[in-house]
Amino acid sequence: MKVLYTSDLHGEISLYQDLLALANSSSAEIIALGGDLLPSFPPSKRYEDMIPNQRIFIDGFLLTFLKKILVTTSVRQIFLIPGNWDVGYPYLFRELIEGIIDLSQKNYRLKNGYELIGYPFVPPTPFRPKDYEKMDDPEAPWPPQKNPSYIRVSEQTDRFLSIDPHGYLRERGTIWEDLNRLTKPINYKKAIYIMHSPPFGTKLDLIQGGKSAGSRSIKTFIEGNQPLLTLHGHIHESPEVSGTYIHRIGETLSVNPGQSAWSGRDLIKLHAVTFEMEDMKETLTHTCFQ
Numbered sequence: 001m002k003v004l005y006t007s008d009l010h011g012e013i014s015l016y017q018d019l020l021a022l023a024n025s026s027s028a029e030i031i032a033l034g035g036d037l038l039p040s041f042p043p044s045k046r047y048e049d050m051i052p053n054q055r056i057f058i059d060g061f062l063l064t065f066l067k068k069i070l071v072t073t074s075v076r077q078i079f080l081i082p083g084n085w086d087v088g089y090p091y092l093f094r095e096l097i098e099g100i101i102d103l104s105q106k107n108y109r110l111k112n113g114y115e116l117i118g119y120p121f122v123p124p125t126p127f128r129p130k131d132y133e134k135m136d137d138p139e140a141p142w143p144p145q146k147n148p149s150y151i152r153v154s155e156q157t158d159r160f161l162s163i164d165p166h167g168y169l170r171e172r173g174t175i176w177e178d179l180n181r182l183t184k185p186i187n188y189k190k191a192i193y194i195m196h197s198p199p200f201g202t203k204l205d206l207i208q209g210g211k212s213a214g215s216r217s218i219k220t221f222i223e224g225n226q227p228l229l230t231l232h233g234h235i236h237e238s239p240e241v242s243g244t245y246i247h248r249i250g251e252t253l254s255v256n257p258g259q260s261a262w263s264g265r266d267l268i269k270l271h272a273v274t275f276e277m278e279d280m281k282e283t284l285t286h287t288c289f290q
Helices: 013-026 047-072 089-093 165-171 175-181 216-225 238-242 277-283
Strands: 002-006 030-033 077-080 100-102 107-109 115-119 149-152 160-163 191-195 229-231 246-249 252-255 272-276
Touching: 002 013, 013 047, 013 272, 047 077, 047 089, 047 100, 047 160, 077 115, 089 100, 149 165, 160 165, 175 216, 216 246, 272 277
Parallel strands: 002 030, 030 077, 077 100, 115 191, 191 229, 229 252
Antiparallel strands: 002 272, 107 115, 149 160, 246 252
């Protein structure tokens, strides 16, 4: 079964168009999108306009685009998780659309026996939206926080609530606790995890300057359970900094394709991978890296 995976498109139309072209040329049957799907900043640059702007993008482009993929290509299922900027993500699923599947903290067993499991949360970042951030574990250090930060009041409103990030994050549990609560796959050797944050201290989580910014809990989880494959995003520049988009943790292959999704860059080209699920190691291919 052919899979196409990418992450961190951040509402860039040109990257979505590249995704459609790649879906056609690769004959993918499944697309998985690993978070940060929606525009990060509205044209006004005001945080209070983020959710309305993301809703406009969903209604005016994204849902129609995803339906087009399902109708015009060999893709039959599109699996989604949010990223730390996707505060408007729940609006994507206000109506059920066959073939577009919310995988956030959920399992999905495919007909071939493989399972997909999604996890969206990232360790604390320096950014203000906090809906999809959690403490990694009680001992993990944080980067400097901006006060106030913001969370969505509820899925029924577009309004933000101003919060103290330190108090909020200390009260909402940890990534480690979440991972231990996820439904376990029937067979880890046929399990593919889609996690927005990459594992800490690997070739997949390096920011400019070479510092790691991934999740310690996710790395420990992978070490202890050894799933077949983990797919990540969040740290766009990591493949360029480390020179690779692959890192092996024991028997698990972990992948962060990276991304070039920031407006104003001279060259924007989709960073994505494709692979045959049943022969992943021999068929894994990146759009930009060899």
